[in-house]
Amino acid sequence: MGSLTTNIVLAVAVVAALVGGGSCGPPKVPPGPNITTNYNAPWLPARATWYGQPYGSGPTDNGGACGIKNVNLPPYNGMISCGNVPIFKDGRGCGSCYEVKCEQPAACSKQPVTVFITDMNYEPISAYHFDFSGKAFGAMACPGKETELRKAGIIDMQFRRVRCKYPGGQKVTFHVEKGSNPNYLAVLVKFVADDGDVIQMDLQEAGLPAWRPMKLSWGAIWRMDTATPLKAPFSIRVTTESGKSLIAKDVIPVNWMPDAIYVSNVQFY
Numbered sequence: 001m002g003s004l005t006t007n008i009v010l011a012v013a014v015v016a017a018l019v020g021g022g023s024c025g026p027p028k029v030p031p032g033p034n035i036t037t038n039y040n041a042p043w044l045p046a047r048a049t050w051y052g053q054p055y056g057s058g059p060t061d062n063g064g065a066c067g068i069k070n071v072n073l074p075p076y077n078g079m080i081s082c083g084n085v086p087i088f089k090d091g092r093g094c095g096s097c098y099e100v101k102c103e104q105p106a107a108c109s110k111q112p113v114t115v116f117i118t119d120m121n122y123e124p125i126s127a128y129h130f131d132f133s134g135k136a137f138g139a140m141a142c143p144g145k146e147t148e149l150r151k152a153g154i155i156d157m158q159f160r161r162v163r164c165k166y167p168g169g170q171k172v173t174f175h176v177e178k179g180s181n182p183n184y185l186a187v188l189v190k191f192v193a194d195d196g197d198v199i200q201m202d203l204q205e206a207g208l209p210a211w212r213p214m215k216l217s218w219g220a221i222w223r224m225d226t227a228t229p230l231k232a233p234f235s236i237r238v239t240t241e242s243g244k245s246l247i248a249k250d251v252i253p254v255n256w257m258p259d260a261i262y263v264s265n266v267q268f269y
Contacts, residue, residue: 031085032127035093035161037195037242043158047126048102050137051082054150058082058133064119066094067177067188067219071118071133075166075191079114079139082121082131092241093117094220095189095196097164100130100140102157107145114162116196130159164196172238172264174251177221180258182229187214187236187252188221194268195240198222204235206254211237232256236264244268 035044052058057078063069064080065088071080081100087093096117102108113136121131138146140157149155170191177186189198201222202211208231214222224230233250248264256262 028124029126030124034086034089035096035128037161037240039161039163041160043101043160044128045126046100046128046130046157046159048100048130048132048137048140048155048157049121049123049125049153050132050134050150052134054134054147055138056134058119065219066091066118066120067221068094068118068190071116075170076116076118078133078135079116080118080133081115081136082119082129083117084121084123084126084129086128087117087130088120089197091216091219091221092199093197095164095192095198096241097162097196098130098159099162100132100136100157100159102140102149102155104156105149105152107141107149107152108155109140109142109145111140113139116164125154128159130157163194164192166191166193166267171267172246172248174236174248174262174264176252176256176258176260176262178259183226184223185230185234186217186221186223188219189236189238190220192238192240192268194244195242197241198238199241200239202237202239203230204237205231206233206250207231240268 057072062072072078099112099114101112103110115136141149173191175188180186201214203214204211214224217223232254234252235250236248239245246266248266251262251264
């Protein structure tokens with residue numbers, strides 16, 4: 001009877017361990033506090049992984065959860081990364097910039113490179129987790145050691161937020177999303193310098209003084225739903241995380257079309 005009792009106790013203990021995650025690999029790490037626009041912050045620890053092709057730009061469609069396309073082309077040039085919760089911020093971290101570096105393994109150059117946040121990854125492996133494009137991950141390596149570093153898989157790294165810089169002449173750009181119409185306007189914003197990210201967009205219709213707040217749809221896409229048709233041209237006010245704002249006057253013209261790009265004449269500098 002004592003042997004049977006012992007076996008039952010052991011069985012209960014095994015089931016409890018399984019339910020509690022005792023046999024399910026490394027413990028899940030909760031996300032850290034949101035990263036802010038404190039550009040004087042010290043280097044912080046994180047973990048790094050990579051996805052996609054070894055020399056590629058992450059997603060096979062060169063896009064990501066921010067809705068930004070062609071991240072393989074300038075000005076991103078494939079130097080992009082997913083961010084976990086406190087970095088991606090449900091889309092409000094899209095476009096933000098970080099210096100990243102690694103010291104171990106030996107293939108690491110220990111020199112910082114800059115990446116743009118254009119995608120998300122919620123794997124709970126670290127309080128801060130960067131899932132780089134293959135190109136960006138390899139950029140942290142010593143010259144000629146990119147393949148060796150990528151073979152390391154998950155590595156420890158350091159990061160800090162920096163102001164986003166774009167080539168001279170690059171202006172804030174808007175893409176009117178497919179499916180937009182006079183009663184539903186969805187606009188993606190990209191190429192925002194300085195803070196890089198956008199926490200609010202407001203729209204002003206033609207001939208009206210009032211600014212109307214747009215809602216964050218997903219990623220870097222903001223939308224407005226209205227019962228009455230919107231009247232173009234539209235001006236857009238962009239506000240970044242540190243509270244800075246600019247106005248792209250009449251940036252979306254009278255004859256606007258869905259799936260069209262409109263480049264403003266303004267930038268944060």
